[in-house]
Amino acid sequence: MSGLMLVFLVVLIFVVLYQVARSSEMVAQIQGEQQFDKKRNKILGFSMLILMIAFFVGIVWCHEYMLPLMGPEAASNHGVQYDFMFKVTLWVTGIVFVLTQVLLFWFCFKYQRNGDKAPVFFAHSNKLELIWTTVPAIAMAVLVAIGLKAWFTMTGEAPKGAMQIEIVGKQFNWISRYPGPDGELGKKYFLNINDKDNLLGQDWKDKRNMDDIIIPNGELRLVKDVPVELIIGSRDVIHDVGLSHFRMKMDAVPGITTRIWFTPTITTAEMKMKTGNENFVYELSCDQMCGKGHYSMRAIVVVETQAEHDKWLKEQKSYYVQNHPEEFPAEAPIVAPVDSSKKITMNK
Amino acid sequence: MSNEAAIHTDVHTHDSHGHHDDHAHHEHKQHFITKYIFSQDHKIISRQFLITGIFWAIVGGLMSVFFRLQLGFPEQTFKVLTMFLGDWAHGGKMDPEMYYGLITIHGTVLVFFVLTGGLSGTFANFLIPLQIGARDMASPFLNMLSYWFFAIAGVIMFSSLFITTGPASGGWTTYPPLSALKEASMGSGLGMDLWLVSMALFVVSSLLGGLNYIVTILNMRTKGMSMTRLPLTIWALLFTAILGVLSFPVLLSAAVLLLFDRHAGTSFYLSEIYVAGKALPNVGGSPILYQHLFWFLGHPEVYIIMLPAMGMASEILATNSRKPIFGYFAMILSLIGITLLAFLVWAHHMFVTGMSPFLGGVFVLLTLLIAIPSAVKVFNWLTTIWKGNIRFTVGMCFALGFVSLFISGGLTGLFLGNSALDIHLHDTYFVVAHFHIVMGISAFFGMFAGIYHWFPKMYGRFMNNTMGYIHFFITFVGSYVIFWPMHYEGVAGMPRRYYDFSNWESFKQFGELNQMISIAAIIVFIAQLFFVFNYFVSIWKGKKVTDPNPWQSNTLEWTTPIKPGHGNWDGEIPEVHRWAYDYKDDGNGGDFIPQHIPLKEGEESH
Incomplete structure (x- = not known):
């Protein structure tokens, strides 16, 4: 009613x-x-001027309000490159923005019709048109050049010595897999998947799988200053690994393996200090619409020192061992072919 | 049927005929159904498109109000939600399934039904015959079918809101596998089928309309109306139609393949999937294929929305600045540039799908190239109003607002089109802000400008100005208040299509801001109702038009009677002697010379 x-x-x-x-x-x-x-015309011409002033005051005010709410500085090598490029683009577009908006509103005010001013017939000027075709073209060339340089670094091959972690999305959580002492991830196939004891569908005939560690809540443990390559997959629909603090993102597509790499540069503990926020955590968000739980598809990313990482790794049991405890009485060492050349970050 | 025959004779033999005194007589005899419902008069069809578009804009806008309530006030409950959504909002709290359903239908409806059907459907139909000097479209019958396919598509889409599993809920892009597997989401059940069928019918409507527009523009111009004398509205509508005809069929193929995957057991888009506790047999398909097909339409679609708005803004800015449009040929060239490039940039929506970095690089280059013709257009608009005699009609205000919004939204495209920046900004609120400003609000501004400007021609009455100004200021300020801060949220990485942010350490600080945005959205929505009210009341109560050319405009539509019948001109169609932008001294103290006035002795044609 x-x-x-x-x-x-x-x-x-x-x-x-x-x-x-x-x-x-x-x-x-x-x-x-x-x-x-x-x-x-007089009232509206004047309103346009006021509108412009309000517009710019609003922008400044909004900026001041937003700044303290923005996330901390970029926490990866690519992020630093991103932040630089963002600033350059912001300056280029910012100048054009202010210039054109001011002209637009100023012309509205200045050239409002009052009385019978003689009309100006100005329909064409090769010179002017040439100028504002070439100037944007040059600006674009600069932006493209900076952009492509960053793009090819970010999407290029991961450096040798990068640690590999697999991250797999499913409705609605992430699962992460670490290669274990052998430094290699074993094969998997989707027909082997079951939620009871084979979350990712690992092929147990592949011995490299025996020592692989699976973290079912998708936690990522990265080491400061050590490049990491994420090997990304999905079990069901398209998800997306969004790492906003590291300025990285990549889709997780079923049937396809995608990859990104970056080098974290600030540990979680350091970031807590920097932000003064005790609760600060790096978060991994799903950035591709994946169903009703999309908004809750969160995982924690921990950036730590090598020593902390090694300690953590030592505490983990391989997924196979966890699910087949009968085959491994007591604390027997994990049987897996260790290829020393592939041992990279697991060197204790 | 006799009247129809008469109109057809009109259409085909217009330059051999004298006065048609019996014309009005025929109009009079027309039955209500043939005149207003199954009409073949392009002017009636355009109004049908517009009013259907308004209906959909209200539905889509109301949906956004509902999901903004959820986003702004995730802790609170609202009775109004239960009132409209019933069991989907038990106790006043919206269900996530419904949230995703609403954002999906909001996007679909506004992109396709309002800003494609409602915008080019309305103005292509209304302006093409009137401005090129034709009695009707090349095929009035196909034109009628185009509307009715659109209407049926709408009915099917609307019905999907009322089924038990809810409407499609995978986002307006409906990426498979989410949209292909009913196990993956409730909305991927019957709702998704209805979505696909509705879109297929919409494509049919768009093709029938588009082909008709192209043929009419190319073949039915009046005597003397060479292509280079056409107003820019017509040029823009021509390229809009070409874009639609070449890209919509690709969306249809994407939809058909998706239907096969859903019901015929094919694997075009599916491979290696384990969902709802079982592994599916599909292998070998690629979900990325769908994205390529979708965006091959999806990106040109952006320009299908933008070009008519650009064309109308050009026309309205020139008319109300009492100056010729600056750089007429540069404007046409930039339209051509935009049209060509529109087909070559689609994969910039897919930078983070794992595409080849080299291919990504190519798309970055092509994407940023499109900024050049866009910049040319902006500078030309600015030069058009420079030293003008600006008359602030409501239409003009909206056209000016259009330019402001197009600049703001266009510039943020330079961030997103540059892949290295897109990696971080992709699928965040930055994208939401960008496309809402550049193709949502600014296209709406173009559309409003067009409606206020041509309303007198449509109905023989003016819309109420004062209400129009209120509408303009609230909408202009409100749109920036809503979307400007979203850029910041996006830069902070806040993902789009989230139902609730309160569990996220990185994004929950924006709670207060989201509230403010929601409140602004509600105010702007009410301001739009204000417009709708003005529109409908003015049809019957608006101030009557007494001057056949109330804006002192040059184009041909203003040479028709105040309320033109079917066939547009009572007598012969005027012959055209000059381009559409002769806003200059006419030698008698006037500041414009309409297109049908012959050149004076010694006067140079443009």
Whole structure:
């Protein structure tokens, strides 16, 4: 009932406003169209100027309000490159933005029609048109050059010595897999998947799988200043590994393996200090619409020192061992072919 | 049927005929159904498109109000949600499934039904015959079919809101496998089928309309109306139609393949999937294929939305600045440039799908190239108003607002089109802000400009100005208030399509801001109702038009009677002697010379 009343009220307000507005046009007719037109142009021309001032004041105010809420500095090598490029683009677009918006609103105010100014017939100028074709072209060339340089670094091969972690999305959580002491991830196939004891569908005939560690909540443990390559997959629909603090992102597509690499540069503990936020954590968000739980598909990323990482690794049991405890009485060492050349970050 | 025959004779023999005194007589005899419902008059069809578009804009806008309530006030409950959504909002809290359904249908409806059907459907139909000097479209019958396919597509889409499993809910892009597997989401059940069928019918509508527009523009111009004398609206609508005809079929193929994957057991988009506790047999397909097909339409679609707005803004800015459009040929060339490039940039929506970095590089280059014709257009608009005699009609205000929004939204495209920046900004609120400003709000501004400007021609009455100004200021300020701060949220990495951010350490600090945005969105929505009210009341109560050319405009539509019948001109169609932008001294104290006025002795044609 109250809903109906509200609708009624809104309609009533509309009717009143419409009538008021109509009467103002009656006034216009009485005053004479031209007189009214002149007055209206004056008011609106002036409003455009006020609109511009309000616009820019609003932008500054919004900026001041937003700055303290923005995330911390980039926490990866690519992120630093990203931040630089963002700034350059912001300056280029910012200058164009201010210039064109000011001109637009200023012209509105300056060239409002009042009286009968002689019309200016200015339809064409090769020189001007050439200028504003070439200047944007040059600006674009600069942006493309900076952009492609960054793009090819970011998407290029991961450096030798990068640690590899697999991250797999499913509705609605992430699963991460670490290669274990052999430094290699074993094969997997989707037909082997079951939620009881083979989350990723590892092929147990592949011995490299025996020592692989799986973290079912998708936690990523990265080491400061050690490049990491994420090997990304999905079990069901398309997800996306979003690492906003590291300025990285990559889709997780079923049937396809995608990869990204980067080098974290600030540990979680350091970031807590820098931000003064005790609760600070790096978060991995799903950035591709994946169903009703999309917004809750969160995983924690921990950046730590090598020593902390090694300690953590030592505490982990391989997924195979966890699920087949009968085959491994007591704390027997994991049997897996260790290829020393592939041992990279697991050197204890 | 006799009247129809008469109109057809009109269309085909217009330059051999004298006055048609019997014309009005025929109009009078027309039955309500043939005149207003199954009409073949392009002017009626355009109004059908517009009013259907308004209906969909209200539906889509209301949806955004609902999901903004969720985003701004995730802790609170609202009775109004239960009122509209029923069991989807038990106790006043929206279900996530419904949230995703609403954002999906909001996007689909606004992109396709409002800003494609409602915008080019309305103005291509209305302006093409009137501005080129034709009695109707090349095929009025196909034109009628185009509307009715659009209407049926709408009915099917609307019905999907009322089924038990809810509407499609995979986002307006409906990427498989999410949209292909009913196990993956409730909305991927019947709702998705209805979505696909509706879109297929919409493509049919768009093709029938588009082919008609192209043929009409190329073949049915009046005597003297060479291509280089056409107003820019017509040029823009021509390229819009070409874009649509060449790209919509690709969307249709994407939809058909998706239907096969859903129901015929094919694996075009599916491979190695384990969902809802079982592994599916599909191997060998690629979900990325769908994205290529979708965006091959999806990107040109952006320009299908933008070009008509650009064309109308050009026309309205020139008319109300009392100056010729600056750089007419540069404007046409930039339209051509945009049209060509529009087909070559689609993969910039897919930078983070794991595509080849080299290919990504090519798409970066092509994407940023499109900034050049866009910049040329902006500078030309600015020069058009420079030293003008600006008359602030409501249409003009919206056209100016269009330029402001197009600049703001266009510039953020330079961030997103540059792949290295897109890696971080992709699928965040930065994208939401960018495309809402550049193709949502600014296209809406173009559309509003067009409606206020041509309303007198449509209905023989003016819309109420004062209400129009209120509408303009609230919408202009409100749009920036809504979307400007979203850029910041995006830079902070806040992902789009999230139902709730309160569990995220990185994004929850924006709670207060989201509230403010939601409140602004509600205000702007109410301001739009204000416009709708003005529109409908003015049809019957608006101030009557007394001057056949109320804006002192040069184009041909203003040479028709105040309320033109089917066939547009009572007598012969005027012959055209000059281009559309002769806003200059006419020698008698006037500042414009309409297109049908012959050149004076010694006067040079443009």
